[in-house]
Each structure stands twice: as structure tokens, then as C-alpha cells.
Amino acid sequence: MIPSCLGSFSQSLQYLSLAGNKLTGNIPQTYVKRNALHWIDFSSNKLYGQLPRALVNCRMLEFLDVRHNHFNDSFPFWLGSLPQLKVVSLRDNQFHGAIMCPLKYTFPQLRIIDLSQNGFSTKLTSEIIMCFKSMIISNKRQLDFKNVIFSKNMLIDIDLSSFSLSNKGVIMDYLGGQYLHHMVAIDLSSNKIYGEIPDFMGSLNSLVVLNLSNNMFTGSIPSSFGKLSSLEVLDLSLNSLSGNIPQQLTELTFLDFFNVFFNNLSGPIPENGQLSTFDNNSFEGNKDLCGIQLMKKCEDHPKPPLQKPDGDQDSESGSFFELYWMVILIGYGGGLVAGLALGNAFAVDVFRLLQKIF
Structure with missing residues (x-):
């Protein structure tokens, strides 16, 4: 178990990583005030229980990673009070219930949030998306991702952050810290989130990665996604989305990974822009969808x-x-x-x- 004295460390400690061990039990509830912690990584252990609310004492915290554990808790909205927090990964735990964000918990610096492979069951609303309003660029500035390298089946390197593909969609791995200043990502995949995708999500114009796969989304793909001018990864697979693929998605000139397989989409696949570069694996499982990428060609009426x-x-x-x-x-x-x-x-x-x- 993690010793209870963990929170009594020197106030000069900035980086705390206990990842990839066989630790069990709860995270200690005590963290000294005015500590200097910037990075906390408890990932890939056997920890359980709830996240300690005493983490709000870590006012300089930028990175929190507790993925691949057994935490059973509701959405820790209170983390939104941390003024420097940029990355939160809760992936592959037993977090559950609604995702909520009261007004005073605004996540002012949030750049990456990974809630995938949990039990969140909620309707995605504009109020929830407002939790991520730090991902809105107010001007026309474009982020520089010239160091992004892709292969046929894997996105290899994005500023020391990597992605791999699996039967659950895109999986994000954190291998370093420079992406804190560049990568902008939302991963809500493999939960029980339902309802329509709000048009308001198209306002998060600094997004580079958006993964909503393996949920219970219905309705159409918002045409406002065409405004996500920095988007490079869009995964909407394994939902119940219907209607056409919006023509506005052809305006996503940086899109390198696109997946809508196994939905209820229909009509022709837009032939212009980046969408024409993806093969049938991105579109299969939509019986009424047609296009040059599929065996089913579009016929004139x-x-x-x-x-x-x-x-x-x-x-x-x-x-x-x-x-x-x-x-x-x-x-x-x-x-x-x-x-x-x-x-x-x-x-x-x-x-x-x-x-x-x-």
C-alpha cells in the first residue's frame, strides 16, 4: 500500500510517479498545503476507492494520471478549481454517474481530458462542454504540429504523446511532458454517454483529438465539426449516429484519422478534402452509406x-x-x-x- 505519510513530502518535490507497480489500497487523503507538485502519476496499479479531495491543495498541479486502476468514484469536478491543471486521465477505472461541472469549477487551463473506459452515464450537454472552454482559441491562431508522424496503423509521435489503434478506437498514451503545451484532446470513448452531440462542441476550435467512440450517441454528426480547424483525429465509431456525413467535414485539412464505422449513417460520402483519403475501414458497418471507398457505389436517382x-x-x-x-x-x-x-x-x-x- 501507499504509506499514509506520502503527503508529508518536502515542499520542493515537483514530480511524483508511482506508475507501473503493484500498489493497492487507497491514495492517502493528506497533502500539505502550498506544496510544489506539478506532476502526479499513479497509473497502472491496483488502487481503489475514491480520489482524495485533498488533491485540491496541489495548487501548482499540471498533470494527474490515475488510469488503469480500480477507482470507484463519481466525476471529480472539484479538480476544476486547480488553476494550472492541464491533463487529467481517469481512463480504465470504475468512475460512474453524470459528468458535471459547477460554475466555480471551470478547469481554466485544461488541455487533455481522458475519461475513456469507465461507466459514465449521462447526456452530453452544452453545459458539460463548457467545462472544456479552455480548448477554445479566441483568435485565428493555428497550433503547430509539424512534428506529427503517422504510419498506416499507428499514430507514432505527437510531441512525445502517442496514439495507437485498437478495436476500441484510438488509444492515447502519455510518454512525456512537452505535449502539455501543444496537444488538445477529449476522449470520452467506451462509456454509456447518450443523446445527440451538441453543435456547441464545434466551438472547441483548438481540439486536435476528439474520441467519442463506443457510446450511445444518436442523431446526426454536427456540421459545426467543420469549424474544428486543428482537428487531426476524429473517432465517432460504434454509436447509433444517423443521417449524412456533413459536407463541412471536408474543410478539416489536417484530419489524419477518421472513423465512423458501425453507425446508422446514410447517403454519399463527401468526395472532397481529407475524407477521400480514408479507406473502407473508416466507413464500414453503415449499410445505407455509399461512396468510392465502399463496395456500395452511389447511384444517380x-x-x-x-x-x-x-x-x-x-x-x-x-x-x-x-x-x-x-x-x-x-x-x-x-x-x-x-x-x-x-x-x-x-x-x-x-x-x-x-x-x-x-
Whole structure:
């Protein structure tokens, strides 16, 4: 177990890592005030219980990682009072309930939050997204990610932070500290989050990674995602999203990983921009989706007949005239001249023929 005296360390200690051991039990509840801790890493142990609220004494804390443990707790919204906190990873625990963010807990410096592989069950609302408002760039400044390297099946290096792909989607691994100043990411994957994705999420325009996969999202993909101009990873797979893939996503010029497989999407895949560079693995499992990436090609809709096969031929629908008004206008010029000429030449014969019939 972690000794209870852990919180009585020297006030000069800045980096505390106990990751990758066989520690069990609770994290001690005592942390001295005015400590100098910037980095706390308890990941990959067998710790359980709740996160100690005494962590709010770590006013200089930038990084907190407790992933791969057995913590059973609600969303620790009180961490939002820490003025320097940039990274929170709760991945692969037993956190549960709603994600909430009271007004005074605003996460003012948050850059990365990883809540994946837990039991959070909540509707994603604009109020929750406001917890992450530090991810909004107020001006047109673009972040510099020239050091990003990708391979076919793995995103290898993003400022010492790495990503790998699995059957649960994109997995984010933290291998160093420089990404604290560059990477901006939200990972809510593998929970029980439901409802529609709010349009307001498109305002988080500094996002580089957005992973909402393996949840219970319904509704359509927000067209506001086209405003996420820095986005490089977007994973919406394993949900119940419907409707078309928005044309606005073609404006994401930095997008290097895109996944919507196994939803209920329909219609054509936009052919322009980065979306045309992804293969069928990104789109499979959507039976009504079509495009050059899939075996199912998009077919032109057949034109309606010029006349109804039966019934009153004088009651054509309004849509018929909307579709063919251009054709009518084009034929009008030449048809009018020919019709006047032929009508003048054969008018008497046509009149006699009609008298015989009727």
C-alpha cells in the first residue's frame, strides 16, 4: 500500500510517479498545503476507492494520471478549481454517474481530458462542454504540429504523446511532458454517454483529438465539426449516429484519422478534402452509406416519368415542374417556332380528323 505519510513530502518535490507497480489500497487523503507538485502519476496499479479531495491543495498541479486502476468514484469536478491543471486521465477505472461541472469549477487551463473506459452515464450537454472552454482559441491562431508522424496503423509521435489503434478506437498514451503545451484532446470513448452531440462542441476550435467512440450517441454528426480547424483525429465509431456525413467535414485539412464505422449513417460520402483519403475501414458497418471507398457505389436517382401511367394526367405534382423547368425553357424557343409553322400548315386537316373521331 501507499504509506499514509506520502503527503508529508518536502515542499520542493515537483514530480511524483508511482506508475507501473503493484500498489493497492487507497491514495492517502493528506497533502500539505502550498506544496510544489506539478506532476502526479499513479497509473497502472491496483488502487481503489475514491480520489482524495485533498488533491485540491496541489495548487501548482499540471498533470494527474490515475488510469488503469480500480477507482470507484463519481466525476471529480472539484479538480476544476486547480488553476494550472492541464491533463487529467481517469481512463480504465470504475468512475460512474453524470459528468458535471459547477460554475466555480471551470478547469481554466485544461488541455487533455481522458475519461475513456469507465461507466459514465449521462447526456452530453452544452453545459458539460463548457467545462472544456479552455480548448477554445479566441483568435485565428493555428497550433503547430509539424512534428506529427503517422504510419498506416499507428499514430507514432505527437510531441512525445502517442496514439495507437485498437478495436476500441484510438488509444492515447502519455510518454512525456512537452505535449502539455501543444496537444488538445477529449476522449470520452467506451462509456454509456447518450443523446445527440451538441453543435456547441464545434466551438472547441483548438481540439486536435476528439474520441467519442463506443457510446450511445444518436442523431446526426454536427456540421459545426467543420469549424474544428486543428482537428487531426476524429473517432465517432460504434454509436447509433444517423443521417449524412456533413459536407463541412471536408474543410478539416489536417484530419489524419477518421472513423465512423458501425453507425446508422446514410447517403454519399463527401468526395472532397481529407475524407477521400480514408479507406473502407473508416466507413464500414453503415449499410445505407455509399461512396468510392465502399463496395456500395452511389447511384444517380432515376428521373420521374414525364407522365403518370394512369389517373388524371392534368394533375402533375409540383416537384415534377421543379425538376424539369430548365428542360421546358430550353425546348420552348425551338419548339415554339416549329409548332407555329406546323400548326399553320396542317390545322385544317387536323380539324377534319377530330370531327371524324368524335
